[in-house]
Amino acid sequence: MTIDRLDSPAAPAHPPFVFQGCVHVCEMMPQEAHDTRELLESIKQVPAESIFCHTSALLVHRAPQPDAYPNDFALWADLELHDRRLAERLAAVDPFRLGSIEGVRAELVSTVEQHLQQLSGPPPHVGEPFRFLLYHVVPVQTGHEARTLREFRDALTEVDVSTLFFHIVDARYRLGRGRGDFAEWMDTVLGRPELAELLGHIDPYAGTLERVRDRHLIALNRALEEDGRA
Amino acid sequence: MNGTGPKLDDYRAVAPRGSVDFLLRIADRLRGRRVVQVSVSRYGGAPVEILNRIVPILNDLGIETSWEVLLGGTDFDATVGAVSKGLAGVEQVVTEVMLARLHATCASNARRLPLDADLVVTHDAPTLLLVDGRSPGGRWLWRYHGDLSSPQPQVWNALRPFVDKYDAAVFSAPRFAAPLATRRFVVAPSIDPLSERNRDMARSEQSRRLERLGVPADKPILLQVGPFDRLRDPLGVINAYRLVKMHYDVRLVLAGPSPASGGVLMEVQEAASHDPDITVVLLPPDPQTDLNTLERAATIVLQKPLFTDFGGDVAAAMWKGKPVIGSVAGGIPSQIVSTVTGYAVETVEGAGFRIRHLLGNPELIGRMGAAGREHIRRNFLITRHLGDYLALLAHLTGGPEGSRRGT
Numbered sequence: 001m002t003i004d005r006l007d008s009p010a011a012p013a014h015p016p017f018v019f020q021g022c023v024h025v026c027e028m029m030p031q032e033a034h035d036t037r038e039l040l041e042s043i044k045q046v047p048a049e050s051i052f053c054h055t056s057a058l059l060v061h062r063a064p065q066p067d068a069y070p071n072d073f074a075l076w077a078d079l080e081l082h083d084r085r086l087a088e089r090l091a092a093v094d095p096f097r098l099g100s101i102e103g104v105r106a107e108l109v110s111t112v113e114q115h116l117q118q119l120s121g122p123p124p125h126v127g128e129p130f131r132f133l134l135y136h137v138v139p140v141q142t143g144h145e146a147r148t149l150r151e152f153r154d155a156l157t158e159v160d161v162s163t164l165f166f167h168i169v170d171a172r173y174r175l176g177r178g179r180g181d182f183a184e185w186m187d188t189v190l191g192r193p194e195l196a197e198l199l200g201h202i203d204p205y206a207g208t209l210e211r212v213r214d215r216h217l218i219a220l221n222r223a224l225e226e227d228g229r230a
Numbered sequence: 231m232n233g234t235g236p237k238l239d240d241y242r243a244v245a246p247r248g249s250v251d252f253l254l255r256i257a258d259r260l261r262g263r264r265v266v267q268v269s270v271s272r273y274g275g276a277p278v279e280i281l282n283r284i285v286p287i288l289n290d291l292g293i294e295t296s297w298e299v300l301l302g303g304t305d306f307d308a309t310v311g312a313v314s315k316g317l318a319g320v321e322q323v324v325t326e327v328m329l330a331r332l333h334a335t336c337a338s339n340a341r342r343l344p345l346d347a348d349l350v351v352t353h354d355a356p357t358l359l360l361v362d363g364r365s366p367g368g369r370w371l372w373r374y375h376g377d378l379s380s381p382q383p384q385v386w387n388a389l390r391p392f393v394d395k396y397d398a399a400v401f402s403a404p405r406f407a408a409p410l411a412t413r414r415f416v417v418a419p420s421i422d423p424l425s426e427r428n429r430d431m432a433r434s435e436q437s438r439r440l441e442r443l444g445v446p447a448d449k450p451i452l453l454q455v456g457p458f459d460r461l462r463d464p465l466g467v468i469n470a471y472r473l474v475k476m477h478y479d480v481r482l483v484l485a486g487p488s489p490a491s492g493g494v495l496m497e498v499q500e501a502a503s504h505d506p507d508i509t510v511v512l513l514p515p516d517p518q519t520d521l522n523t524l525e526r527a528a529t530i531v532l533q534k535p536l537f538t539d540f541g542g543d544v545a546a547a548m549w550k551g552k553p554v555i556g557s558v559a560g561g562i563p564s565q566i567v568s569t570v571t572g573y574a575v576e577t578v579e580g581a582g583f584r585i586r587h588l589l590g591n592p593e594l595i596g597r598m599g600a601a602g603r604e605h606i607r608r609n610f611l612i613t614r615h616l617g618d619y620l621a622l623l624a625h626l627t628g629g630p631e632g633s634r635r636g637t
Contacts, residue, residue, distance in 0.1 A: 021252050023624075026417070028414040131405070136621075136625050138256075142251070142255060143255055158248055160249050161246060161247070161248065161608075162252070
């Protein structure tokens with residue numbers, strides 16, 4: 001994924017919190033894989049942004065399947081290679097745990113290499129090849145800002161869902177901004193390390209982005225209720 | 231909504247939360263850019279359907295967008311037809327004379343049309359060669375709406391060098407793209423939830439219209455819409471219905487435009503003549519309201535073509551909360567989330583089995599229909615399409631001040 005600056009750079013973690021969403025331009029890469037070996041070679045070659053597109057960024061376009069594969073590689077291995085073992089192994093590659101795109105690439109490579117070593121025959125050919133894509137991110141300010149926890153909760157309720165992608169997934173996995181922008185702001189600006197810890201541990205791959213929004217709102221509402229009782 | 235068509239604000243009620251405000255924000259940053267769209271006609275076809283909607287909204291957003299149309303001579307339509315089919319992979323006789331005519335028509339139109347803009351978007355084969363007359367400055371984009379994965383080699387070899395003169399080409403799905411030297415982007419088609427095809431319809435109106443179409447609402451309806459040709463496989467759909475009919479009392483409705491020649495329609499009508507529960511509906515030239523009626527009346531929608539492009543009928547049915555059982559042709563699998571919003575099937579038997587499964591588990595019909603509507607809301611509405619266009623405009627023409635011409 002590359003980034004096009006349509007606005008000022010992403011809001012750093014200082015007050016107020018400026019909510020930014022993003023739109024994507026989906027570009028096709030020349031690489032295509034027709035079997036497992038070609039998949040391995042292409043995973044090694046493509047830009048990191050393409051790996052990001054097919055793994056962490058899948059939240060942008062993931063289908064509403066509760067049991068959907070968490071990355072395109074696993075889905076392809078199952079649907080096109082009919083190799084369920086490889087699919088399950090690739091599905092276990094967890095960007096949340098690995099923390100960086102190069103870490104994800106390394107684990108994908110290792111997983112496919114190990115699988116190829118265990119294959120008794122030639123790798124199966126596919127119906128549809130794996131076509132590598134790359135997302136260009138165009139960040140856009142949503143016009144929402146927050147200075148307090150309540151303002152933050154209210155804004156998060158209203159913003160376009162791409163805002164969650166931008167501040168959680170893009171910030172965390174592509175740009176390497178630690179726990180993501182929400183958790184960082186809660187900790188460093190509002191001085192709420194426990195809430196930051198809570199938000200930082202919400203797994204963005206546990207469902208759709210709307211589900212991720214709901215889980216954030218549950219945590220924020222609970223914190224606001226506790227503040228009200230104090 | 232006023233009489234001139236929907237405004238962006240009208241989509242707030244149906245688009246995902248926050249998305250309309252977000253589009254306004256993006257457009258704010260691109261205000262003043264100039265876009266020219268060029269198609270071969272203002273009537274019929276995928277580009278026209280989307281341009282009719284998108285062009286007025288882009289102008290409302292402050293992005294000056296014009297829509298130009300090619301003017302061709304008497305033989306131009308035949309040339310366009312042959313070249314278009316050739317690119318779609320249907321073997322054609324395309325002569326050097328025809329290619330020269332295409333070139334000459336585009337050259338004369340390039341001189342006539344005001345193509346000085348930040349972004350020039352040409353649609354499909356007929357406008358492709360306009361790029362030969364491009365002036366320096368603006369960016370040029372070729373939008374191909376069909377499937378270019380297996381074109382007729384002779385036609386493609388003649389036209390491909392022109393595609394590479396563009397800054398980029400845009401396809402509806404990765405599988406529809408051809409290898410190119412120029413950049414390739416993907417923008418999925420969309421449906422307009424406020425169009426006549428997809429607008430909400432009161433039950434009373436639906437009943438009245440259904441009666442007028444001659445479709446009794448006395449039992450669950452299985453529906454396939456589309457032309458009566460072999461590529462749409464209406465006979466396969468009848469066979470799937472027959473597998474179901476042994477177990478469930480259902481009605482099959484096959485609706486499509488009246489074909490120029492009898493062909494498959496005669497076979498379909500022959501089958502229907504022996505079964506009062508098969509209803510054939512011949513649609514009028516502007517069938518949008520009738521399609522809306524039929525899709526809303528359906529219990530399960532089938533789309534089982536052997537070959538198709540994106541297959542937007544699937545999204546239109548899903549928007550109406552119907553589970554769709556579709557073949558794995560063209561863009562259908564990218565719309566159906568199999569086992570969640572319907573089923574992707576490869577055979578007549580698979581279609582029959584899945585229909586029976588749904589009729590035997592009616593709670594699935596509602597659940598899948600609702601999931602399908604949400605899937606379309608998030609991924610295939612015109613608001614998402616507008617966002618993609620704006621993102622592409624921003625990406626190709628640089629930052630908000632960067633590549634604006636004439637300033």
